[in-house]
Amino acid sequence: MKEFEIAKKIGKELTEGELREAAAKALGVRPEKVGHVEVVRRSVDARTDILYRYRVQAFREGEPYEPFKLQEFRDVHGAKPVIIIGAGPAGLFAAVKLLQLGLKPVILERGKDVHRRKADMARLSVEGVIDPDSNYCYGEGGAGAFSDGKLFTRSSKRGDIREVLHGLVAFGADPDILVDAHPHLGTDRLPAIVENIRLCVEEHGGEYHFDSRVTDIRQADGGFEVLAGGEVYRAAKVILASGHSARDIYELFQSRGWALQAKGFAMGVRVEHPQWLINQIRYHGKYQPFMPTAEYSFVQQVDGRGVFSFCMCPGGILVPSSTEDGAVVLNGMSNSARNSKWANAGVVVQIEPEDVPGDGPFHLMDFQQAVERKMFEWVSANGGRHPLQAPAQRMKDFCRGIVSRDLPKTSYHPGALSSPLHELLPEHVALRLRRAFPQVDRQMHGYYTNDALLLGVESRTSSPIRLPRDPETLEHIDVPGLYPCGEGAGYAGGIVSSALDGINCAVQCAQTI
Ligand SMILES: Cc1cc2nc3c(=O)[nH]c(=O)nc-3n(C[C@H](O)[C@H](O)[C@H](O)COP(=O)(O)OP(=O)(O)OC[C@H]3O[C@@H](n4cnc5c(N)ncnc54)[C@H](O)[C@@H]3O)c2cc1C
Secondary structure, eight states, rough: EEEEEEEEEEEEEOOEEEEEEEEHHHHHGGGGGGGEEEEEEEEOSSSSEEEEEEEEEEEEOOOOOOOOOOOOOOOOSSSSSSEEEOOOOHHHHHHHHHEEEEEEEEEOOSSSHHHHHHHHHHHHHHHHHHHHHHSSSSSSTTSSSSSSSOOOOOOOTTSOOHHHHHHHHHEEEEEEEGBBOOOOOOTHHHHHHHHHHHHHHHTTEEEEOOOOOOEEEETTTEEEEETTTTEEEEEEEEEOOOOHHHTHHHHHHHHOOOEEOOOOEEEEEEEEHHHHHHHHHHHTTTOOTTSSOOOOOOOOTTTTTEEEEEETTTOOOOEEEOTTTTTTOEEEEETOOOOSSSSEEEEEEEGGGGGOOSSSSTHHHHHHHHHHHHHHHHHTTTTOOOOEEEEEEHHHHHHHHHOOOSSOOOOTTTOEEEOHHHHSSSSSHHHHHHEEEEEEHHHTOOOOTSEEEEEEEEOSSOOOOEEBBBBTTBTTTTTTTEEOOOGTSSSSOOOHHHHHHHHHHHHHHHHOO
8 A cells, every 4th residue: 555645726626537647656556557546634735826635545456455444333222221421422422332332322411402402502692591401512412513513633542533533424424524634514514413323322222311411420239320300310330421511510529529620721712803814814815715714723832821722613603602691601613614704713821720729629610600700790780782792802902901992793693892801801811812812923914903803701611620530441530330521521622532532431331341
């Protein structure tokens, strides 16, 4: 097998003939002696001409080629049950893996199925009423269901990413995600994928229980009794995949005396630029409508802490992603076409436990909540016309410490209110952001502009609490048989790494049940 690269201008199709010819050249054989040829990666190169770079694997005729194969699903009616708390990416991929391993997943989810959930989110944006069990973070599909659905992860140590990507394709995702360097699904495609996972799990004998918020987990008879929605569920093992916002679950751990620790996270703002501007910057003025909507990412060090872009949504919109009333939290999402007029990204500052006064496992979560509430209270006290309106400031005004006289249009449906965000954010966050934005302009000329709007607060970047677990067995250090899993456990961040963690927990579970 030979791996090689081939480049083609974006907008011009790479034909089968060109691929085989390039493969023959790379292998040093005649075209008819070329066997299997496969594009394994496609990335955009905008350094000079705007190109797609394809990484290709070529096999000689007769040379063995093994395609990646997912394990078969088994019928698990009557098999041993494993309780999964939470139907986000971690819980869903744990469920799929359990099916493959012959165990019966019993999913307990506080929210609704992905379709009923949509209506609650529409109400949330229009009326500002947050259902504590059904919102942008809670419900079938978890925080990943109504998102940009970006699928890249920096961590390949957690497992084979192909298992997640091929799994998603099996459940209806576009096969392009298998080769794109920065794959994404889009919020318009995610609900159908999430539903197909459910249909598969149920068809093979697994169970879903919606409107089933877990309120207690008890150790009993060498296994567990889990109380949810007024019912008691029993199993020898529990995979806990309740996400980074489930304060009630952390409080349950505290009350049981099970270990939990404060964990560093990141906080900042959502930044919204006109997408045309980001396209011009990233494509050096050569953007054409048939090109992929431009993305960006950056990392800076300011005063000993990382300041970085997070979860960038090209052609996306801003959404209210708080899980409780009285708090303003923003996040971003986009549809598969990424065709809105805006580009948004979190720009956040790394926060370590020692950066915030206080101690104990909840001290960073309390800090996070206090800032989210401060945003809400400021808007309510200053004539906000929607409960979830966000305090906002133009970028240069923020850096200069001036309240903006007016604001540019925003995609954020509840609206923005001109505010002294530079004062509302914690000082150590605001000061670093104010220094970072002009620095980013050196890499992306035009980024530092008053046409960019900053909205607060972006605070749910990862869990501010960790549920410590054994590095080998992945069980909680105080509770054998309980597997803290995904983002809420503090061991993953993002859709793919959470899904991989779900797979890993399911595998560990199956080894000792
Ligand atoms: C708007 C938005 C956009 C995002 N965009 C991206 C993106 O493009 N790419 C990316 O990689 N990541 C993105 N993320 C982050 C990503 O969604 C999360 O990292 C990922 O979903 C974490 O997976 P998880 O399964 O660990 O937890 P979650 O997805 O948070 O799922 C946890 C589930 O547990 C349930 N639950 C909580 N408490 C209980 C309880 N007591 N009883 C029963 N059930 C409970 C919740 O309802 C939820 O369904 C985005 C997040 C948001 C909010």
